[in-house]
Amino acid sequence: MSSRKSERVSASRPETEIRGETFYPGPSRTPLGAYPPRERWDDWVELDPQAWPRRVERHCMLVPTTCFNCESACGLLAYVDRETLEIRKFEGNPEHPGSRGRNCAKGPATLNQVKDPDRILHPLRRAGKRGENRWQRVSWDEALDDIAARVRKALVEERPNDVMYHVGRPGEDGYTERVLAAWGVDGHNSHTNICSSSGRAGYQLWMGYDRPSPDHANAELILLISAHLESGHYFNPHAQRVMDGKARGAKLVVMDVRLSNSATHADHWLAPWPGSEPAILLAIANWLIQEDRYDREFVRRFWNWQEYMEAERPSEPAAFEAFEKALKTLYGEYSFEFAERESGVSASVIREVAELVAAAGPRLSTHNWRSAAAGNLGGWQVSRTLFLLNALTGAIGVPGGVFPNAWNKFVPKPIHTPKHPPQWNELTWPQEYPLAMNEMSFLLPHLLKDGRGRLEVYFTRVYNPVWTNPDGLSWIEAITDESKIGLHVALTPTWSESAYFADYVLPVGLGSERHDLHSYETHDAQWIGFRQPVLKEARARLGQPVKDTREVNPGEVWEENELWIDLSWRIDPDGGLGIRGYFESKRQPGAKLTVDEYYGFIFENSVPGLPERAKAFGLTPLEYMRRYGAFEVARNVGAQHTAPVPEAELADVRRNRQGRVFAHSDKPAAANVVPVPSPDPDAEGRRPVGIDVDGEVVRGFPTPSGRLEFYSSTLKAWGWPEHALPGYIRSHVHPQSLGEGEVPLIPTFRLPVQIHTRSANSKWLDEIAHTNPLWIHPTHAARLGVATGDLVRVETRIGHFVVKAWVTEGIRPGVVACSHHMGRWKLDGPGQRQMMPTVSLSHEGSRWLLRRVRGVEPFVSADADSSRIWWSDAGVHQNLTFPVQPDPISGMHCWHQAVRVTRAPPEDRLGDVSVDTAKSREAYAQWLSLTRPAATHSPDGTRRPFWLLRPLKPAREVYKLPGARVRS
Numbered sequence: 001m002s003s004r005k006s007e008r009v010s011a012s013r014p015e016t017e018i019r020g021e022t023f024y025p026g027p028s029r030t031p032l033g034a035y036p037p038r039e040r041w042d043d044w045v046e047l048d049p050q051a052w053p054r055r056v057e058r059h060c061m062l063v064p065t066t067c068f069n070c071e072s073a074c075g076l077l078a079y080v081d082r083e084t085l086e087i088r089k090f091e092g093n094p095e096h097p098g099s100r101g102r103n104c105a106k107g108p109a110t111l112n113q114v115k116d117p118d119r120i121l122h123p124l125r126r127a128g129k130r131g132e133n134r135w136q137r138v139s140w141d142e143a144l145d146d147i148a149a150r151v152r153k154a155l156v157e158e159r160p161n162d163v164m165y166h167v168g169r170p171g172e173d174g175y176t177e178r179v180l181a182a183w184g185v186d187g188h189n190s191h192t193n194i195c196s197s198s199g200r201a202g203y204q205l206w207m208g209y210d211r212p213s214p215d216h217a218n219a220e221l222i223l224l225i226s227a228h229l230e231s232g233h234y235f236n237p238h239a240q241r242v243m244d245g246k247a248r249g250a251k252l253v254v255m256d257v258r259l260s261n262s263a264t265h266a267d268h269w270l271a272p273w274p275g276s277e278p279a280i281l282l283a284i285a286n287w288l289i290q291e292d293r294y295d296r297e298f299v300r301r302f303w304n305w306q307e308y309m310e311a312e313r314p315s316e317p318a319a320f321e322a323f324e325k326a327l328k329t330l331y332g333e334y335s336f337e338f339a340e341r342e343s344g345v346s347a348s349v350i351r352e353v354a355e356l357v358a359a360a361g362p363r364l365s366t367h368n369w370r371s372a373a374a375g376n377l378g379g380w381q382v383s384r385t386l387f388l389l390n391a392l393t394g395a396i397g398v399p400g401g402v403f404p405n406a407w408n409k410f411v412p413k414p415i416h417t418p419k420h421p422p423q424w425n426e427l428t429w430p431q432e433y434p435l436a437m438n439e440m441s442f443l444l445p446h447l448l449k450d451g452r453g454r455l456e457v458y459f460t461r462v463y464n465p466v467w468t469n470p471d472g473l474s475w476i477e478a479i480t481d482e483s484k485i486g487l488h489v490a491l492t493p494t495w496s497e498s499a500y501f502a503d504y505v506l507p508v509g510l511g512s513e514r515h516d517l518h519s520y521e522t523h524d525a526q527w528i529g530f531r532q533p534v535l536k537e538a539r540a541r542l543g544q545p546v547k548d549t550r551e552v553n554p555g556e557v558w559e560e561n562e563l564w565i566d567l568s569w570r571i572d573p574d575g576g577l578g579i580r581g582y583f584e585s586k587r588q589p590g591a592k593l594t595v596d597e598y599y600g601f602i603f604e605n606s607v608p609g610l611p612e613r614a615k616a617f618g619l620t621p622l623e624y625m626r627r628y629g630a631f632e633v634a635r636n637v638g639a640q641h642t643a644p645v646p647e648a649e650l651a652d653v654r655r656n657r658q659g660r661v662f663a664h665s666d667k668p669a670a671a672n673v674v675p676v677p678s679p680d681p682d683a684e685g686r687r688p689v690g691i692d693v694d695g696e697v698v699r700g701f702p703t704p705s706g707r708l709e710f711y712s713s714t715l716k717a718w719g720w721p722e723h724a725l726p727g728y729i730r731s732h733v734h735p736q737s738l739g740e741g742e743v744p745l746i747p748t749f750r751l752p753v754q755i756h757t758r759s760a761n762s763k764w765l766d767e768i769a770h771t772n773p774l775w776i777h778p779t780h781a782a783r784l785g786v787a788t789g790d791l792v793r794v795e796t797r798i799g800h801f802v803v804k805a806w807v808t809e810g811i812r813p814g815v816v817a818c819s820h821h822m823g824r825w826k827l828d829g830p831g832q833r834q835m836m837p838t839v840s841l842s843h844e845g846s847r848w849l850l851r852r853v854r855g856v857e858p859f860v861s862a863d864a865d866s867s868r869i870w871w872s873d874a875g876v877h878q879n880l881t882f883p884v885q886p887d888p889i890s891g892m893h894c895w896h897q898a899v900r901v902t903r904a905p906p907e908d909r910l911g912d913v914s915v916d917t918a919k920s921r922e923a924y925a926q927w928l929s930l931t932r933p934a935a936t937h938s939p940d941g942t943r944r945p946f947w948l949l950r951p952l953k954p955a956r957e958v959y960k961l962p963g964a965r966v967r968s
């Protein structure tokens with residue numbers, strides 16, 4: 001069998017006519033009427049709405065960039081007034097293959113952020129004690145010289161682990177990781193373990209790739225766990241393709257404890273007990289297996305069933321028929337009735353869904369990202385059991401099914417590639433969590449309190465750890481302690497609860513004020529999107545080139561690309577540390593690398609098809625990207641696991657017993673747009689290049705076996721044999737784990753028009769959504785004597801918060817829910833006045849109280865709307881009251897909480913938060929005790945399986961765990 005050939009995009013394709021309809025001549029293939037034709041992007045004329053009823057024409061340049069408000073990175077077009085060079089509005093970019101000219105509300109609201117009267121415009125240094133929220137203006141030079149000197153000192157004194165960069169929304173593919181690699185530090189820290197690690201773990205264990213790229217548009221059944229239609233991962237690009245699929249007749253099944261907007265569009269809405277989703281998925285899988293409704297050939301060819309039989313059933317023949325028999329036994333216990341008992345969803349409904357799954361066959365698109373995976377102990381089994389359905393039905397790498405993310409993502413080679421850092425940082429990768437998908441970021445305060453390390457320079461970048469993480473008051477304790485963190489540098493476009501506790505607050509650019517390059521798995525294609533400072537491009541079109549983004553951004557706002565280059569030169573001014581060379585020009589050796597050269601190099605040399613496409617437009621590749629903002633590298637990438645491995649890669653081949661093919665070849669991957677698997681070599685140094693399927697060597701998957709790993713030898717080898725197969729782990733909020741009067745709280749859901757802590761400076765969004773009441777079912781509310789609007793106290797195991805009740809049938813009885821998007825606050829002093837009430841923050845020993853002093857109020861500013869603010873409530877910051885609850889395998893914080901809900905006593909006020917951080921420490925220790933550390937469970941004396949993905953992967957030699965006992 002051979003793979004479908006991906007279609008490279010031709011340089012001059014005729015695209016305006018499709019089936020007789022006129023379409024926009026770009027990759028969006030949407031009706032032309034919606035978008036200005038690109039020939040007129042230099043001078044587009046619109047009537048000024050503010051001058052109405054006078055008809056005043058405004059001439060605009062349409063300059064592309066990409067939205068920075070969520071991970072989707074949809075294309076935007078900035079409408080820049082030719083006369084005033086003011087950005088008048090943002091709309092969708094029809095040249096963008098992922099978002100196809102469409103945006104959610106948060107995209108156009110970028111304009112609010114640009115014009116936010118409270119934004120940070122200049123570098124600031126703290127004037128009082130850390131956390132006093134008093135500031136003085138400093139120059140960029142002063143700030144960067146100080147920071148660079150401290151980083152340099154740490155490096156020169158061989159304390160590389162004292163430098164850490166903690167990122168919230170990356171919005172780019174690898175730029176900053178390469179900066180850190182150039183510095184030689186293992187200092188990357190991310191937010192992923194409070195976001196998607198468990199979702200990723202389930203996928204990675206199956207296929208070696210950690211994300212799905214579902215082909216919703218061509219599916220017959222779309223099965224979603226969580227609210228993808230209004231707030232899912234790659235939200236707008238996926239949502240529009242879900243709707244395409246529905247328009248073609250696909251059925252939609254949504255599992256969600258809440259009646260989300262997605263659930264309202266579903267043919268079947270299943271509201272299971274939180275954490276019981278795998279029980280339902282396994283019951284469906286079992287039914288497919290028992291009824292022989294699965295794709296036998298797909299399973300036979302691509303699962304690692306032989307490895308399973310040899311390892312776990314050595315007395316039985318390692319034959320496929322024996323495996324099928326075993327499969328029937330393995331899953332026999334997961335009946336529909338069992339699933340009903342666990343989930344509360346009726347067996348007959350689950351059967352109906354199972355029949356839909358079987359009928360869809362390979363046209364089954366599924367997705368789980370945060371939601372149930374992010375909420376529960378063992379949540380990684382949610383995505384592992386969900387993907388089991390795709391693996392059973394052969395719905396992988398086929399139209400209407402699911403593609404691994406890397407097949408639908410294109411990351412070009414950069415101008416310089418620093419080496420893997422020769423360091424291992426135990427503050428981010430502690431040895432208790434050898435299988436963690438990402439850095440154990442949310443444990444940082446506890447690891448610092450344990451005395452496991454110290455930070456000399458701690459960068460938070462578009463990240464708000466105090467607010468976003470659980471247990472934020474432990475963060476405040478750690479972050480204000482200068483013996484633990486020497487210097488905290490907050491790189492942020494807007495005020496945040498963490499910025500108050502910084503030493504420097506450095507204003508970095510919004511989506512229209514910075515460069516970034518990225519690619520995401522929105523559908524079966526590959527594209528790159530280019531974020532750029534739109535006024536730089538506008539000025540260039542007017543013949544006024546700009547050297548430094550501070551010349552065009554508001555105030556002294558700087559983009560990070562230029563900032564990191566500059567800072568790296570200050571750290572290593574003479575190149576003696578071996579850092580500066582990675583930030584030098586190739587064209588002019590010894591000169592500072594410019595952003596134009598950096599991206600120009602990539603677009604000219606590393607993106608197949610782009611130079612030809614640009615040439616057809618009479619542009620250089622960089623000019624093309626500045627003018628159109630995106631490029632479709634390939635479409636219909638298709639199946640890659642079936643791609644034959646070229647003969648040239650098959651020198652000195654060895655096959656292991658299960659058909660994994662290793663070869664001595666210094667040839668890298670074939671000229672293919674998809675990265676090639678790279679797990680461990682064999683004992684003689686041969687590289688795994690593919691798998692033998694019925695005598696043909698095909699690419700397979702980047703897992704140790706090269707196949708889809710139904711059976712995870714990794715989990716078994718690293719001390720978790722009981723979870724080596726897709727299975728069901730009862731959540732920490734399973735009824736049997738709840739105490740008297742406790743119910744599960746679902747705190748994970750997003751609101752479609754807000755984005756974590758970065759949208760408080762968007763007046764349009766704030767007016768639509770500015771509070772987060774507690775969803776509570778009428779039967780539950782009646783028992784408590786609570787009505788909508790009443791104050792309730794929600795008690796967690798370390799404290800409590802006070803919130804308004806919202807009585808609704810849109811939630812499963814016996815479960816409560818509260819969106820995490822609200823509850824912003826500011827200390828007396830600067831902050832976002834549109835959405836941040838002023839609070840007092842006090843403590844006696846470990847007992848903290850946060851109490852609202854003033855609600856949101858109207859205020860006078862250059863924006864007349866700020867005096868029209870009519871809301872005062874801004875919700876409650878519930879995350880402060882959550883203990884850390886790391887899953888012992890994936891490392892993901894298990895967000896759901898066991899809580900007691902009562903009517904608030906008279907002394908309580910809306911927004912109150914009370915926490916005892918001594919209890920936080922106890923919870924940390926309790927969850928830590930669930931782990932199986934590398935020191936005692938590593939099979940080979942390493943800290944972590946080398947084949948698992950890891951951001952900023954360090955050099956192989958530092959994987960060795962000093963003094964580890966190697967198990968036989």
Ligand code: SF4
Pocket residue numbers: 067068069070071072073074099102103104105106107108234235236237755
């Ligand atoms: S989904 Fe909305 S917030 Fe996210 S990138 Fe697209 S427009 Fe921006």
